[in-house]
Amino acid sequence: DAGVTQSPTHLIKTRGQQVTLRCSPISGHKSVSWYQQVLGQGPQFIFQYYEKEERGRGNFPDRFSARQFPNYSSELNVNALLLGDSALYLCASSYQTGQGVAGANVLTFGAGSRLTVL
Amino acid sequence: AQKVTQAQTEISVVEKEDVTLDCVYETRDTTYYLFWYKQPPSGELVFLIRRNSFDEQNEISGRYSWNFQKSTSSFNFTITASQVVDSAVYFCALSEARGTSYGKLTFGQGTILTVHP
Numbered sequence: 001d002a003g004v005t006q007s008p009t010h011l012i013k014t015r016g017q018q019v020t021l022r023c024s025p026i027s028g029h030k031s032v033s034w035y036q037q038v039l040g041q042g043p044q045f046i047f048q049y050y051e052k053e054e055r056g057r058g059n060f061p062d063r064f065s066a067r068q069f070p071n072y073s074s075e076l077n078v079n080a081l082l083l084g085d086s087a088l089y090l091c092a093s094s095y096q097t098g099q100g101v102a103g104a105n106v107l108t109f110g111a112g113s114r115l116t117v118l
Numbered sequence: 119a120q121k122v123t124q125a126q127t128e129i130s131v132v133e134k135e136d137v138t139l140d141c142v143y144e145t146r147d148t149t150y151y152l153f154w155y156k157q158p159p160s161g162e163l164v165f166l167i168r169r170n171s172f173d174e175q176n177e178i179s180g181r182y183s184w185n186f187q188k189s190t191s192s193f194n195f196t197i198t199a200s201q202v203v204d205s206a207v208y209f210c211a212l213s214e215a216r217g218t219s220y221g222k223l224t225f226g227q228g229t230i231l232t233v234h235p
Contacts, residue, residue, distance in 0.1 A: 033221040042122075042209055042225030043163070056222045088161055094221060107223065109155075109163035 002026070004110035006091050012116045013081050021076045021113045025093030031055075032074040033107060034066055035090040043090055049074055081117045088112040120145045122212050124226035131200050132234050139195040139229045141210030147171075149215040152186065152193045153223065157207040169193060171215070200233045207231070 005024045013019050025032050031050040035043035048056035049068035068074045072093075078085055092107035121144040131137045143152065154166040167177065169186050177184050181198045197204055207230050211223040 031221055035223075040227075042211075042228050043223070045222045045224070048221035050221070058222070090161075090163065092163075092221075106153075106165055106168055107163075107221065108165065111160060111162040114161075 004091055004093050004108055006089075006110040006113050008113055009111065010114045010116075012118060014118050015081055015083060017081050017117075018077065018079045019081060019115060021078075021089050021091075021115075023074045023076070023091030023093075023110060025072050025074070025091075026095075026108055029093035029095050029108070030072055031094045032068055032072065033092045033094070034074070034076045035092065035109075036060070037088040037090055037112070038084075039087070046076070078115075083117050086115060086117045088114050120147075120150075120212050120214070120224040122210050122224055122226035124208075124210055124229050126229045127227070128230040128232070130232045130234065133202060134199050135233075136196060136198050137200050137231065137233075139197075139208050139210075139231070141193045141195065141226060143191050143193065143210070143212045145212060145214075147214050151213045151215055153211040153213070154184065154193075154195050155209045155211060155225075157209060157228070159206075163209070166195075197231075200231075202233050202235055205231060205233045 007022045033048040034046040037043040045058040047066040052068045063079045066076045090112045092109045094107050123142045150171045152169045155163040157163050174186050183196045185194045207228045209228045210226045213223050
């Protein structure tokens with residue numbers, strides 16, 4: 001089975017532009033989470049989506065938005081790019097529903113989209 | 119608020135040495151989950167282990183072992199007889215055990231492990 005796939009793998013943008021990153025979860029996984037990893041730091045949680053609904057949001061400005069489609073794939077959009085948005089953007093998918101405490105979901109991560117803002 | 123601290127920024131060892139990666143966490147939750155992930159140069163985070171806060175039993179998987187001590191809020195990771203292929207960045211992470219929070223992991227800063235031949 002294919003793992004979590006992300007596109008594009010690398011991209012370069014200039015300040016003020018907008019970017020859309022895409023993620024396809026593992027087949028059967030209904031939840032997608034997005035993380036930002038700045039060089040030399042641990043990943044920071046941005047969003048979690050389950051069944052097309054936002055289930056969690058990290059401490060990121062409104063320039064960051066996301067959505068999940070009926071096939072459970074997801075897009076992360078960042079508007080008005082800043083130099084500080086340069087990072088590796090990781091998508092992760094998981095199987096369980098998120099309802100109740102029934103087990104912590106094990107997130108399976110993709111290889112990421114590396115965004116450079118000039 | 120949750121917090122994970124990995125005090126060791128970089129560790130360098132020679133092949134076959136044992137190495138322990140430290141992880142200390144903070145949370146107000148009584149139920150939570152702890153994780154270790156490995157990030158090789160390719161960038162993809164690879165899941166290593168998940169531990170439930172109820173279960174303080176140590177775990178061994180091949181050359182890997184984990185020591186969970188709730189009393190000291192630590193979840194340390196030991197690699198026995200390290201190999202060059204173990205070279206990577208290792209992250210400790212914490213998640214709440216609530217239905218709406220399971221997809222949110224709080225990561226530490228990571229420890230860069232370099233194993234020299």
